[in-house]
Amino acid sequence: MCGIVGYIGKKKAQPILLNCLGKLEYRGYDSCGIAISASGIEVHKDAVRVRVLGEALSVLDGTVGIGHTRWATHGEPSKVNAHPHCDCTGRIAVVHNGVINNFYKLREQLADEGHTLASQTDTEVIPHLIEKYYDGDFVKAVELAVREIEGSYTMIALMADESKIVAARKDSPLIIGIGDRENYIASDVPALLDYTSRVIYLEDGDIAVVSADNVDVKKDGSSVDREEHKILWSVEDAQKAGYEHFMLKEIHEQPKVIRDTLAEYISAAEPAADLTVGDGGLEDMLILACGTSYHASLVGKYIIEGLVKIPVRVELASEFNYSGQASTRSRAIVITQSGETYDALMSVKRLKEEGCQVIVITNVVGSTVSRIADQTVYTRAGPEISVAATKTFVAQLIALYWLALPYSRVDIRRLDDLVMELRQLPVKVQQVLDNEAIIADYARQLAKFENMFYMGKGINYPVALEGALKLKEISYIHAEGYAAGELKHGPFALLGSKTPVVAVVTQDNTYESVITTIKQVKARQSPLLALVGEEDETIIQLADSVITVPQIDPLFSPVVNSVVLQLLAYYVAKRRGCPIDFPRHLAKTVTVE
Amino acid sequence: MKQAIVLAAGEGQRLRPFTVTRPKAMLSIADKPILQYVVESLAQNGIRNIVFVVGYRKEQVYDYMGSGEQFGVDITYVTQEAQLGTAHALSQVREEAEDEFLVLAGDNLIEAGTITDFVQIKPEAVLVKRVDNPVRYGVVSIDRGEVKDIVEKPAEAGSNLVNTGVYAFTKDIFKFAEAVLDIPDALNNMIAEGHNISALETDGTWLDVVYPWDILNLNDIVLQRMEASVGGTIEAGVSLKGQVAVGEDTVVRSGTYLYGPVVIGSGCEIGPNVCIMPATSIGDNVVISPFTEIKNSVIGNDVTIGPGCIIEDSVIDKGCVIKARFTACAGESEVRVNGEIPLVNVGAMMGEDCNVDNNVVVQPGVIIGNYCQIQMRKMISGRLPDRSLVY
Numbered sequence: 001m002c003g004i005v006g007y008i009g010k011k012k013a014q015p016i017l018l019n020c021l022g023k024l025e026y027r028g029y030d031s032c033g034i035a036i037s038a039s040g041i042e043v044h045k046d047a048v049r050v051r052v053l054g055e056a057l058s059v060l061d062g063t064v065g066i067g068h069t070r071w072a073t074h075g076e077p078s079k080v081n082a083h084p085h086c087d088c089t090g091r092i093a094v095v096h097n098g099v100i101n102n103f104y105k106l107r108e109q110l111a112d113e114g115h116t117l118a119s120q121t122d123t124e125v126i127p128h129l130i131e132k133y134y135d136g137d138f139v140k141a142v143e144l145a146v147r148e149i150e151g152s153y154t155m156i157a158l159m160a161d162e163s164k165i166v167a168a169r170k171d172s173p174l175i176i177g178i179g180d181r182e183n184y185i186a187s188d189v190p191a192l193l194d195y196t197s198r199v200i201y202l203e204d205g206d207i208a209v210v211s212a213d214n215v216d217v218k219k220d221g222s223s224v225d226r227e228e229h230k231i232l233w234s235v236e237d238a239q240k241a242g243y244e245h246f247m248l249k250e251i252h253e254q255p256k257v258i259r260d261t262l263a264e265y266i267s268a269a270e271p272a273a274d275l276t277v278g279d280g281g282l283e284d285m286l287i288l289a290c291g292t293s294y295h296a297s298l299v300g301k302y303i304i305e306g307l308v309k310i311p312v313r314v315e316l317a318s319e320f321n322y323s324g325q326a327s328t329r330s331r332a333i334v335i336t337q338s339g340e341t342y343d344a345l346m347s348v349k350r351l352k353e354e355g356c357q358v359i360v361i362t363n364v365v366g367s368t369v370s371r372i373a374d375q376t377v378y379t380r381a382g383p384e385i386s387v388a389a390t391k392t393f394v395a396q397l398i399a400l401y402w403l404a405l406p407y408s409r410v411d412i413r414r415l416d417d418l419v420m421e422l423r424q425l426p427v428k429v430q431q432v433l434d435n436e437a438i439i440a441d442y443a444r445q446l447a448k449f450e451n452m453f454y455m456g457k458g459i460n461y462p463v464a465l466e467g468a469l470k471l472k473e474i475s476y477i478h479a480e481g482y483a484a485g486e487l488k489h490g491p492f493a494l495l496g497s498k499t500p501v502v503a504v505v506t507q508d509n510t511y512e513s514v515i516t517t518i519k520q521v522k523a524r525q526s527p528l529l530a531l532v533g534e535e536d537e538t539i540i541q542l543a544d545s546v547i548t549v550p551q552i553d554p555l556f557s558p559v560v561n562s563v564v565l566q567l568l569a570y571y572v573a574k575r576r577g578c579p580i581d582f583p584r585h586l587a588k589t590v591t592v593e
Numbered sequence: 594m595k596q597a598i599v600l601a602a603g604e605g606q607r608l609r610p611f612t613v614t615r616p617k618a619m620l621s622i623a624d625k626p627i628l629q630y631v632v633e634s635l636a637q638n639g640i641r642n643i644v645f646v647v648g649y650r651k652e653q654v655y656d657y658m659g660s661g662e663q664f665g666v667d668i669t670y671v672t673q674e675a676q677l678g679t680a681h682a683l684s685q686v687r688e689e690a691e692d693e694f695l696v697l698a699g700d701n702l703i704e705a706g707t708i709t710d711f712v713q714i715k716p717e718a719v720l721v722k723r724v725d726n727p728v729r730y731g732v733v734s735i736d737r738g739e740v741k742d743i744v745e746k747p748a749e750a751g752s753n754l755v756n757t758g759v760y761a762f763t764k765d766i767f768k769f770a771e772a773v774l775d776i777p778d779a780l781n782n783m784i785a786e787g788h789n790i791s792a793l794e795t796d797g798t799w800l801d802v803v804y805p806w807d808i809l810n811l812n813d814i815v816l817q818r819m820e821a822s823v824g825g826t827i828e829a830g831v832s833l834k835g836q837v838a839v840g841e842d843t844v845v846r847s848g849t850y851l852y853g854p855v856v857i858g859s860g861c862e863i864g865p866n867v868c869i870m871p872a873t874s875i876g877d878n879v880v881i882s883p884f885t886e887i888k889n890s891v892i893g894n895d896v897t898i899g900p901g902c903i904i905e906d907s908v909i910d911k912g913c914v915i916k917a918r919f920t921a922c923a924g925e926s927e928v929r930v931n932g933e934i935p936l937v938n939v940g941a942m943m944g945e946d947c948n949v950d951n952n953v954v955v956q957p958g959v960i961i962g963n964y965c966q967i968q969m970r971k972m973i974s975g976r977l978p979d980r981s982l983v984y
Contacts, residue, residue, distance in 0.1 A: 208926050239662070242655035242670040252656050257879050259894065267825070267842035420897055421912065423878055427895045427912025433652065434614045534977070550946075585779025 001029035002083070002097040002309035003069040003172070005191055006156040006165050009182020009212045013065035017295060018054040020184070020191040021067045025050060026385055027097075027187060028071025029582060031082035033065045035049020035093035038062035041160050043093060045082035050370040064165065066156045066185075068095035074103070075120030084158070084366075085124040087131035088115055091160040094130070094570050097121040097187060098173040099151030103139055106148060108461050139209050142166045143221070146207070152342075156185055162412050169202040173340045173368060176200040176208055176215055178228060183210050189231055189364075190383045197231040197484050201366045212422055229366055245580045247386035247474070251566050252433055255389045255426040258559075261380045261398045262422065271406040272377045272399070272577075274361045275331065281329050284310055286356075288317040288324075288347045289335040292389040292469060297335050298462035299558045303400050306459070306555060307408035318343040333359045337384065337392045341408040342588065361399045386581045388474050393466065394429075397559055409457035421553045428550040432563045437565060442545055444527055449500055452477055453491060453526075454565070456504035457484040463504050463558045465584030467565030484510070484517040502568070504561050505532045505539060509552035518542050531561055594712045594761065597640045600682045601628055601699030602673040604647030607931050608805055610944030610962045610979060611910055615653045616905045618699035620802060623815040623874045624856050626657060627802070628699045630815075632664050635697075637705035638712045641666045644689045645699070646682045646762065648673040654893065678774030679758070687767050696776070698758035700707035702811055704903075708759060717766065717783065718791045719743075720752040720797030722799050729775050729803065730755035733792060740790040741779040757799050804930055805960065806939040808908050812891050816854035825859070840877065858894065877909065893945065907940035910963070917948040926958030929976065944979065 003024025007013045009353040011556045012408070032053055036550065038061045046053055050069060066081035075081040084093040100106070103122035111117065115128045129145035130138075138159050146153055152171030167174055167185050167416060177184035177192040177199050184192050185208075189199065200215065202208055203226070209216045217226045227247020243249040275282055287297040287305060295317055301312040315324055317334065321343060332351050336344035339362035342470045348369055351358050360373040363381050365439060370376040379395035401422060408415060432439075446452065452471060456464035465481035482491060495501070501521050505514050515538060521528055522542060533551045538547055549560045573580050605617030612620070618628040623696060635643060643666050645656050651672060661668035672690060673682045683696060693716055695701070711720045719740055721733050727750040734741040734751055743756055756777060758764075764789070769779035781789055802813050821836045825843035835853030839845060843857055846864030851857075855869050858877035863869070867881050870888035875881070879892055882900040890904050893911035898904070906923035910917070921941035927934045942953045944963035953967050956974035961967075965977050968984040978981070 239660040241659040241668075242651065252652055256656070259860065263842040266862075267862065290966075326882060383855070419794065420880070423880065423895055423897060424912055424914065424946075430614075431946065434650075436652075487750060 002071055002095075002153070003187045003191070004067070004083075004095040004097050004185070006066045006095075006158070006167065006185035006210070007182070008064045008165055008210055009179060009222055010063055011182065012059065012061065013055065013063050014060045016184075016195070017065050017067035017195060018050060019076060020186055021050045021069045022242040023191040023193070024069050024187055025582065026387055028069055028070050030077035031068055031079070032067070032069040033082045033084055034065055034067040035084040035086075035095075036062035036065040037158055037160055037162070041091060041093050041158065042085065043084055043086060045084065046079045047077045052416050065162075065163065066093060066095045066158045068582075074122045076412050081119045081121050083121075085119060085121065087127040087546065089131065092125040092134075093128050093158045094123060094155055096126055096153065096155040098154050098170065100125065100149050101151035102149070103151075104562045104580075105445075115448045122151075122477075123155075124312040125149075126153070127157070127487070130159075130258050132159060135508070138162050138164070139166055139207075140259055142168065143207055143218075143438070146170070150188060154187075163213060164209050167202070167208045167210060169206050169208075171345075172337075173319070174202045176202065176210060178215065178501065180238060181213050183212065183215055185210060189476055191384070193231070198252060199229050199231055199366075200226045201229065202226065203371070204368070221310045229378075245570070245574075247388055247390060247580050248571055251563065253382070253571065254391050254394050254563060255433070256386075257395050258398055258429060259382050259426045261395055262402075262425075264380060265398075266540060269462060272403050273375045275304075275308060275407040277308060277407060277409070282308075282310060284327075284330050285312045286326055286330050286332045287312060287314045288320050288332065288344065289314075289337065289344050290317050290341055290350075292393050293335040293337060293344075293465040295462045295469065296393055296400065297333070298465065299397055299459060300335075300400040302459035302462075303555065304404045307404040309409050309454045314399065316343075319348040321346045321350060323488045324353050326351055330356065331359065332356045333361065333362045334369065334373070336367075336369055336398055337363045337370040337389060337396075339364040347370055347374075347451055359403075363395065376510045387583055388470055388569070388580070390470075393561055394562060397562075400426075401556070418553060418555065421556055424552065425556060428552050428556075428560050429563050431550045432560055432567070436567055439547060439567045443568050444575050445501055446529070446585055447475070447544075447572045447575035449498060450477060451494065452479045453479040453495070453499065453501045454479060454504070455484045455487055455501060455514075455517065455521075456481075456506070456561075457471055457510035457517075458506060458508060459554065459558055460504040460506050460510075460561055463545055463561045463565065464502075465561055467502060467504070467569070470566055470569035471572060474569055474583050476580055476583075477572065477576075487517060490519065492520070492524060495521060495526040497525045497527065500527040500529065502565070503528060503530045503543070504565075505536070506554050506557050508532045515539075515542070519520070531564055594640060594693055594695055596642040596644070596694040597635050598644045598646065598686050598690065598696045599628070599631055599635075599699045600646050600653070600679055600696070600758075601654055602676050602682055603700060604649040604676065605700065608801060610960070611908070613956065613979065614650060614945065614964055616647070616649045616651070616700070618801065619650070620808060621818060621874070621891065622702060622751045622811045624858055627702045627811075628654065629664070630704070631697055632658070632661070632666055632668075634703050634705040634708060635695075638708055640695065640712060642684050642691075643668050645670050646673050646685055647671070648676050648682075650977055653662055656978065657955065664684065664707045667846050671771045672876070674896070677834045679776040680770040680773050682778045683770045683776060684767060687764075690764060690767075693761070693763055696758075696760040696762060697713070701758055702798065702800040702802075702815070703757075703759070704798040707795050707799055709794065709797075711759060711761065711793050714761050714791065715795055716761040717780075717788065718761040718793060720757045721754045721792050721794050722757050723753050723794065723835060724755050725753070726751040727755050729957070730801075732756075735792045738791055740780065740784060740792050742784065743810060745775075745777060745925050754794065757795070768885065795951060804928075804935065804937070805942040806906075806937055808891055809872075809889060809906060809907070809939065812874055816856065816872055816874065819854050821853065821854060824863075828865075829925055830866070835871070841936070882917075890940070898953070901974065905940050906938070907942065909941070909943045910945040910947075912946040913943055913949065914947075915953075916951045916969075918952045919949055921959075922957065925958030926956070928958045928960065
C-alpha cells in the first residue's frame with residue numbers, strides 16, 4: 001500500500017510531484033521520495049511526510065520525474081528503505097506499489113550476479129532487474145523485468161537520458177492523466193485533480209510507455225486501446241473548506257451525499273440491480289467486505305432480510321478467500337469503497353470463478369472491481385480523504401436500502417412510508433450535525449478513558465461495531481463493539497467505573513432486551529451513554545448521559561446513529577490531540593493482503 | 594480592488610424559526626442562499642479573493658460554499674466567536690486584509706451591476722442607495738460626494754439615501770474599527786478626525802431580509818429575472834408557461850401546470866396534476882402529490898407535500914412532511930416579531946422538519962416553529978414555538 005506518481009512534460013517536475021504526493025498521503029505516509037531526471041537521475045528521499053521533504057529541497061531543474069509515498073510492508077520506515085530505488089549505476093529509478101512474493105529468490109540471484117542491493121525492500125530488485133535486461137531498449141528491459149516478478153508490481157520506472165517513463169500495473173491501481181503536451185501517472189484520481197480531468201485506467205498486465213505527447217499502452221507485447229475517461233470529481237473535494245480536518249468536513253457532507261445519491265437512484269427508471277426472488281430467482285444472498293464496508297454489509301443483512309425476506313450471509317472477504325463456500329444459486333454483493341481493496345478483489349475473482357453473479361458497491365468509477373463484476377452500483381460520495389471512512393459508509397447504506405426497496409415484500413402502506421422517510425434522511429442527519437456541540441461535550445468526558453464498549457442490538461448491532469472501529473482508529477482508545485445480548489458472555493468481567501459503555505437503543509422489537517442489558521451494565525458501575533430516539537424517560541432514568549437522535553423509522557436508524565458515533569469519535573480524538581486524518585499505522589486503500 | 598471581505602457571521606433573530614439552524618446569509622432565495630448572490634456578483638466583477646467572516650452556524654457556510662471552487666472564487670474563512678457588531682467582525686481580518694479591499698454584508702442580496710462602478714472607486718468609500726423607507730436603515734448625509742455622517746435608524750430621515758453596508762477601505766480602517774462595534778460608528782469617528790469618505794450611489798439591486806415574509810418579496814424579485822432551463826424528465830401533458838427552471842433528476846408528471854417564474858430543484862417528484870403558480874421556488878428532493886396548488890411560496894429541500902393542498906404566500910422550510918388537504922392562504926394579519934407587531938399579508942411561515950397531519954388549516958400570518966407536530970383537522974393561528982405538539 002503506497003502512492004506513486006510520475007510526470008513528463010515541459011514544466012518543472014518537482015513541485016508537481018510533491019503536490020500529487022501530498023494528495024496521496026492517505027495511501028501511506030511513513031516515508032516518501034522523488035527522483036528527477038535532469039543530467040542523470042537525482043533522488044531525494046527520507047522517512048518524513050511529503051511537506052517536510054519538500055521544504056528541505058531546493059528547486060531541481062528536470063521536467064521528468066517520479067515520486068512515492070510509502071506505507072511500509074517490507075522493511076521499517078527509513079531513509080534507505082524509502083522509494084525511489086535505483087540500480088547499481090544510479091541511472092534507473094523505480095517507485096513501486098505492491099508486494100513481490102519471490103523477492104528473496106530474485107534478491108539472491110541478483111546478488112550472485114554481482115548487483116549490490118542496499119535496502120530491505122522488495123522493490124529494490126526491480127531497478128536491478130531492469131539494469132540486468134537493459135541492452136539499449138528501456139521499454140523492453142522493463143517488459144522482461146516484470147516477467148520475473150511474482151506478486152503485485154504496479155510501478156513506474158525512470159531512466160537517465162530517456163524521453164519517456166514506463167509504467168506497469170499488476171493488482172494495485174494506476175491511472176494516466178492526459179495533459180496538454182504533458183502527461184501524469186498516479187495511483188489514484190485525487191492526485192491529478194489540480195492538473196487534468198482526462199484519465200486512462202490501466203488494467204492488470206498493462207505496460208504504458210508515457211512521453212510528453214504520447215501514451216502507448218501494451219499488453220503481452222502488442223499495443224492496446226484503453227478508453228479515456230472524464231473525471232467528475234472536483235478539486236473542491238480535496239480541500240478542507242474551513243474545517244480543521246477532512247474527517248469533520250466529510251461528516252458534514254453526508255446530508256448532501258444522501259440527497260445526491262437518492263436523486264440519482266430514484267430518478268433511474270430501472271432498479272440498481274436485479275434481486276428478483278423465487279421461481280428460479282434469488283433464494284439467499286452472500287455479502288462480502290472488509291473493515292467499515294463489512295459493517296455496512298452487516299446492516300445490509302438486516303435491511304435485506306427485513307425487506308426482501310430471504311436469508312443473508314455476511315462474511316469478511318479476507319476470511320472467505322481462504323475457506324468460504326458459495327453456492328452458484330446465490331447472488332453475491334461485494335462492497336469496497338475504493339474498488340481496489342486486495343481482499344475484496346480476490347473474493348470477486350473467486351466468486352466469478354465459481355459461477356456466481358456478483359454485484360459490487362463501490363465509490364470509484366472505473367475501479368478494478370467494477371470491471372470484473374456483473375453489475376456495479378456506484379455510491380456518489382465523492383473522494384474521501386480522511387482515513388476513517390464516514391460519508392462512504394453512509395452512502396453504502398443508502399445503496400443497500402435502494403437495492404432492497406424495489407424487491408421488498410412488505411405491504412404497500414409500509415413501503416410508501418419507508419420511501420417518504422428515506423427522503424427525510426438528509427434533514428435528520430443535518431439535525432444531528434446541528435447538535436454537534438452536545439456530542440462534543442460528551443466526547444470530552446469520554447476522552448480520559450482507555451477502554452470502552454459499544455453495544456447495540458438488531459439493525460444497530462453493526463452500528464456499535466462501526467462506532468467502536470471509528471473510536472479506536474482515530475483516538476487510539478481500545479474500543480469493542482458488541483451485540484447487546486453478548487456482553488454477559490464474557491465482557492461483563494471487564495466492566496466497571498473505568499470502562500464506559502455506549503448503548504445504541506432502537507425503538508423496535510429489541511428495545512426491552514436492550515433496557516435489560518443497560519440495567520445489567522449499570523449494576524457493574526460502568527458510566528453509560530445512551531443514544532435514543534427523542535423523549536425516552538426510561539433511558540433518562542437509567543443512563544448517566546443521553547444523546548437524543550432525531551426520530552426515524554428503525555430501518556433507517558443506523559444512518560443517524562452512525563453519524564452521532566462518528567462525531568463522538570472525532571471529538572474524543574480531537575480532545576486527545578490525535579492526528580485525526582492520518583492515524584498511525586493506517587492507510588485508506590489497502591491494496592496488499 | 595482585488596479582495597472582498599464578506600460578513601456572514603450574523604444570526605438574524607427576527608427571522609426565526611428560519612435562522613435557528615442557519616445564519617441569515619444562508620437563507621435560500623430562488624433556490625440559492627443570499628450569500629451565493631454576493632459571491633457571484635463579486636466574481637463577475639473580477640474579485641476572486643474572498644474572505645468570509647463567519648460565526649453563528651458557520652458549518653452551514655463551510656458546507657455550502659466550500660473553498661469557492663465551484664463559484665470560481667478562492668474563499669478563506671475567519672471566525673468571529675461572538676457576534677458583537679460589523680466593526681468587530683471586520684477587526685477579525687486584520688491579518689488577511691490586503692492594502693485595499695471591499696467589505697460587504699453576506700446577508701444583503703446584490704447583483705453584479707450593483708457594485709460594477711464601486712469596485713473601481715478609491716477608498717475610503719461607501720455605497721449608498723435611495724430607498725422609500727429610509728428609517729429602517731442607516732441614513733447617510735452627503736455633501737458634494739463626501740459623507741458627512743451616518744445615523745442609524747433615525748426617527749426622521751434627512752434624506753432617503755441609505756448605507757448599503759458595501760464599503761471600500763484601506764488598512765486605515767482597522768484603527769477605527771477596533772475602537773467601536775459597528776462600522777458606521779467607525780466611519781463617523783474617521784470623519785470627525787478629518788478623513789474624507791466618498792459616497793457613490795447605486796440604482797442596482799440591493800435587498801435586505803428583516804422579517805420572515807421578506808423572503809417572499811426577494812424570491813419574487815429574483816425570480817422575475819431568472820432564465821428558463823429544463824433538466825430532468827417532463828412527462829407528456831405537462832404545461833409550461835413563462836420562465837420555468839427544473840433541476841436534474843426531477844420528474845414532473847402528466848397534467849401538471851407550471852406557470853413561471855418557477856424554479857424547481859433536483860431529485861423532485863411533482864404531480865401528476867399539480868399546479869405551481871408564479872413566484873414559487875421549490876428545493877431539492879421535494880415530493881408534491883396530485884391536486885395540490887402552490888403559489889408565491891418558497892419550499893425548502895426534502896419536503897413532502899400530500900394531495901389536495903393549497904399553499905399560498907408561504908415559506909415551508911426543509912424536511913417538512915405535510916399530509917393531505919393542508920391549507921395556508923394569505924390574508925391581512927398582525928404578527929408579533931421581537932416586540933414589534935407589523936401588519937402583513939402572508940400565509941404560513943413553517944420551520945424545518947414539521948409533521949402536519951391531514952386536513953390542517955392555518956390562519957394567515959401563522960409562524961410555526963421548527964420540529965412541530967400537528968395532528969389532523971387542527972386550525973392553527975398565531976405563533977407556535979419550536980417542538981410544539983398540537984393534538
